[in-house]
Amino acid sequence: MLEVKDVVKSFKTGDHTIKPVNGVSFSVEQGTFAAILGKSGSGKSTLLSLLGALDKATSGDVLVDGVNISQLPDSKLTAYRRDDIGFVFQQYNLIPNLSAKENVMLPMEFAGVSRAERSARAVELLSQVELAEETHDRKANKLSGGQQQRVSIARALANRPKLILADEPTGNLDDETGELIIELLRSLCQEKNTTILVVTHDQALARKTNRRFRLARGKITEITQG
Numbered sequence: 001m002l003e004v005k006d007v008v009k010s011f012k013t014g015d016h017t018i019k020p021v022n023g024v025s026f027s028v029e030q031g032t033f034a035a036i037l038g039k040s041g042s043g044k045s046t047l048l049s050l051l052g053a054l055d056k057a058t059s060g061d062v063l064v065d066g067v068n069i070s071q072l073p074d075s076k077l078t079a080y081r082r083d084d085i086g087f088v089f090q091q092y093n094l095i096p097n098l099s100a101k102e103n104v105m106l107p108m109e110f111a112g113v114s115r116a117e118r119s120a121r122a123v124e125l126l127s128q129v130e131l132a133e134e135t136h137d138r139k140a141n142k143l144s145g146g147q148q149q150r151v152s153i154a155r156a157l158a159n160r161p162k163l164i165l166a167d168e169p170t171g172n173l174d175d176e177t178g179e180l181i182i183e184l185l186r187s188l189c190q191e192k193n194t195t196i197l198v199v200t201h202d203q204a205l206a207r208k209t210n211r212r213f214r215l216a217r218g219k220i221t222e223i224t225q226g
């Protein structure tokens with residue numbers, strides 16, 4: 001269960017302060033596939049980074065299975081990010097001079113998985129996102145945008161996280177590949193009880209989720225129709 005309670009994030013820019021997240025509260029049961037919609041600049045990426053403990057909220061609480069991550073010491077946060085969260089960044093954030101496969105292996109290395117197991121799982125994950133085998137050893141900075149996006153999804157799944165936070169995971173994919181990724185995410189929710197929050201403008205993706213939320217003017221509301 002993910003519970004978000006009155007979370008605020010403010011940024012100071014020059015002499016004024018903006019609050020893209022200004023009192024966001026919602027909760028989702030474990031195993032939910034949820035979408036967050038909203039205009040460009042409405043604070044979607046900011047909210048995801050707070051849920052993934054990549055940034056600290058100005059105020060409010062984020063509880064994951066009852067544990068308040070807003071109050072965890074840094075050492076515990078590192079473990080939370082490594083073991084419990086899979087993050088798909090809007091700009092992928094792959095390590096440019098590592099290969100596709102090495103990027104997927106990296107989080108498993110941090111988690112202490114043996115080299116043989118890391119290698120086998122990386123190959124399995126890359127084939128699940130249908131990255132052609134001849135591309136596995138290509139450096140990330142030599143991959144196309146859509147290929148990088150798929151590597152970043154495979155990397156997010158590496159440590160079998162219980163919560164996946166994905167920022168526009170189909171944003172750079174053709175319809176067919178996008179559909180493949182949507183089905184992959186859906187099956188993780190259904191079969192592994194993974195909770196998935198996707199930020200998306202992709203209607204095909206939003207339609208496949210269990211719940212849809214809209215972020216506007218710093219607040220989140222659930223979309224109950226359409």
Ligand SMILES: Nc1ncnc2c1ncn2[C@@H]1O[C@H](COP(=O)(O)OP(=O)(O)OP(=O)(O)O)[C@@H](O)[C@H]1O
Nearest residue numbers: 011012013020038039040041042043044045046047
């Ligand atoms: N580190 C920061 N410092 C100052 N302002 C920031 C920072 N990060 C984000 N913002 C501002 O907060 C607002 C929300 O940004 P955010 O990236 O969360 O939007 P978004 O909904 O993800 O947009 P998009 O759909 O274009 O990705 C924007 O006005 C942005 O300029």
Ligand SMILES: [Mg+2]
Nearest residue numbers: 044045090167
């Ligand atoms: Mg964004």
